Amino acid sequence: MSATTAPAVARLLTAAGDLTAPGAVGPDLVARLAATGALGAMVPAEHGGAALTHARYGQLHRVVAARSASLQSLMTVHGMVCHALTRSSRPELQALLPELARGELIAAFALSEQEAGSDIRTITTTARDTGDGWVLNGRKKWITFGAHADVFLVFAQADGKDVAILLRRDDPGVHVHPGPPMSGLRDAMPAELELRDCMVPAGRLLARPGTALTMIAGPALTLGRLSVAYGAWGVAEAACDAALARAVDRHQFGAPLHRLQLVRGLLSDAVVATEGAGLLCERAAEALDRDDEWATGEVLTAKLAASRAATTAATVAAQLHGAEGLVAGSAVDRLVGDARVMEVIEGSTQLLQHLVAEQALARFRHRRATDRDDEKEDDR
Amino acid sequence: MSTSADAAITESSDDIVGAEVSRYLARYVDDVTLLERERLISSGLLDSLAAVALIAFLQKRFAIEVLDEDLDLANFDSVAQVVAFVARKRAG
Numbered sequence: 001m002s003a004t005t006a007p008a009v010a011r012l013l014t015a016a017g018d019l020t021a022p023g024a025v026g027p028d029l030v031a032r033l034a035a036t037g038a039l040g041a042m043v044p045a046e047h048g049g050a051a052l053t054h055a056r057y058g059q060l061h062r063v064v065a066a067r068s069a070s071l072q073s074l075m076t077v078h079g080m081v082c083h084a085l086t087r088s089s090r091p092e093l094q095a096l097l098p099e100l101a102r103g104e105l106i107a108a109f110a111l112s113e114q115e116a117g118s119d120i121r122t123i124t125t126t127a128r129d130t131g132d133g134w135v136l137n138g139r140k141k142w143i144t145f146g147a148h149a150d151v152f153l154v155f156a157q158a159d160g161k162d163v164a165i166l167l168r169r170d171d172p173g174v175h176v177h178p179g180p181p182m183s184g185l186r187d188a189m190p191a192e193l194e195l196r197d198c199m200v201p202a203g204r205l206l207a208r209p210g211t212a213l214t215m216i217a218g219p220a221l222t223l224g225r226l227s228v229a230y231g232a233w234g235v236a237e238a239a240c241d242a243a244l245a246r247a248v249d250r251h252q253f254g255a256p257l258h259r260l261q262l263v264r265g266l267l268s269d270a271v272v273a274t275e276g277a278g279l280l281c282e283r284a285a286e287a288l289d290r291d292d293e294w295a296t297g298e299v300l301t302a303k304l305a306a307s308r309a310a311t312t313a314a315t316v317a318a319q320l321h322g323a324e325g326l327v328a329g330s331a332v333d334r335l336v337g338d339a340r341v342m343e344v345i346e347g348s349t350q351l352l353q354h355l356v357a358e359q360a361l362a363r364f365r366h367r368r369a370t371d372r373d374d375e376k377e378d379d380r
Numbered sequence: 381m382s383t384s385a386d387a388a389i390t391e392s393s394d395d396i397v398g399a400e401v402s403r404y405l406a407r408y409v410d411d412v413t414l415l416e417r418e419r420l421i422s423s424g425l426l427d428s429l430a431a432v433a434l435i436a437f438l439q440k441r442f443a444i445e446v447l448d449e450d451l452d453l454a455n456f457d458s459v460a461q462v463v464a465f466v467a468r469k470r471a472g
């Protein structure tokens with residue numbers, strides 16, 4: 001097994017060739033990625049994982065997303081489920097972690113429904129407690145890598161209490177349907193999950209009923225947002241490279257495009273947004289690594305900035321490619337679609353703006369209260 | 381007592397715990413008296429990120445471990461409930 005490091009993973013992906021070719025992101029590539037330990041990157045060592053820091057974990061997402069945002073999205077959802085199981089303190093569920101860490105089992109995250117998008121409290125999938133198990137009914141949508149996954153972390157309502165339950169693809173009553181083709185994350189094998197009287201044993205419940213959305217989905221989403229932030233950084237960097245290459249290689253009016261001042265304006269906007277996003281990603285990961293009390297806010301900030309940087313940079317790259325930038329499925333066209341996805345998943349840009357403002361207000365109130373205390377202290 | 385120190389407070393009266401919790405939660409509200417008047421979580425005063433943060437704060441500040449079975453709304457829905465919870469955890 002090669003090392004679980006960003007350079008090792010980058011080398012693997014370079015050797016894999018064109019990841020946008022049909023079928024390139026499939027079971028074979030996933031298995032090779034898994035062999036680097038990338039799918040168990042943050043799983044604790046005692047459960048067979050690489051136990052990376054958030055900072056190193058983020059770098060994996062960055063290098064993978066620069067080559068394939070779809071493949072990176074697998075790492076995101078798989079990582080979120082591993083994180084939830086690690087925190088669950090349920091031995092029966094934690095026993096799956098070594099297989100998940102090795103990528104022998106692939107995990108997907110099934111929260112969204114047709115009517116429950118940003119407002120996750122409105123999920124209607126039900127779980128009925130039978131005493132020795134659970135019976136689930138409902139339909140989950142937009143499940144990244146759902147078409148390929150072996151296990152699903154499903155969120156449901158049990159008598160008005162939110163629950164998180166791990167399902168296996170081969171559990172009775174689980175039906176996986178392929179989702180529609182998407183214009184971003186084209187290779188992420190989206191699926192819908194239909195649950196018809198799906199019966200599972202009691203031990204599949206992750207946490208006390210009534211706490212799933214706050215205590216399971218909440219922390220999983222924080223990790224997911226860090227993953228998306230780093231992934232968006234990688235997409236933004238790939239877009240900057242595409243824009244710079246085009247500006248150098250394409251000649252119009254007797255000179256390379258970069259000689260045009262307005263083109264330089266576009267290039268600088270893309271580069272500044274991308275580099276700023278990168279710094280915010282690193283700051284957020286370091287805050288998580290030292291368990292800083294404001295870490296969640298840093299992650300929200302990084303996700304918001306990086307997904308927008310990806311959009312800025314991808315739009316610039318596409319614009320500088322002119323007609324070629326509009327060829328459906330071309331490299332820059334894919335980057336535009338991937339960046340759009342990053343502004344929607346794990347909290348849309350507008351939801352993130354709401355949460356970032358909330359955190360900024362909390363920090364402000366805290367700072368003001370602390371300053372007042374210090375003044376009182378000084379007066380004494 | 382220095383309130384800005386990060387060291388965990390392992391022994392203190394309920395009053396001190398209550399003051400610490402209120403001081404912590406004050407960051408989420410414009411009017412601190414709401415913390416005494418309203419249910420913290422069931423009223424929506426704290427959103428779910430804030431609820432997760434509160435639990436992380438309690439664990440660190442009072443050196444307690446909040447387990448899955450502790451995650452009952454009745455332990456966290458008012459400052460008084462939180463104080464009683466911390467006292468119970470410390471009594472072990």
Ligand SMILES: Cc1cc2nc3c(=O)[nH]c(=O)nc-3n(C[C@H](O)[C@H](O)[C@H](O)COP(=O)(O)OP(=O)(O)OC[C@H]3O[C@@H](n4cnc5c(N)ncnc54)[C@H](O)[C@@H]3O)c2cc1C
Nearest residue numbers: 109110111112117118142143144185341345346348350351
């Ligand atoms: C490619 C892809 C992969 C996905 N993978 C998964 C997955 O693996 N698992 C899963 O469970 N889900 C997944 N999703 C679903 C994703 O989580 C939702 O799309 C997302 O939560 C937004 O929900 P929605 O699409 O229903 O948009 P809506 O909630 O309908 O929001 C639409 C728009 O309304 C605005 N808006 C919404 N809420 C607010 C607010 N509070 N404040 C201000 N404006 C607001 C925003 O502009 C937002 O973009 C995926 C989606 C995509 C596109």
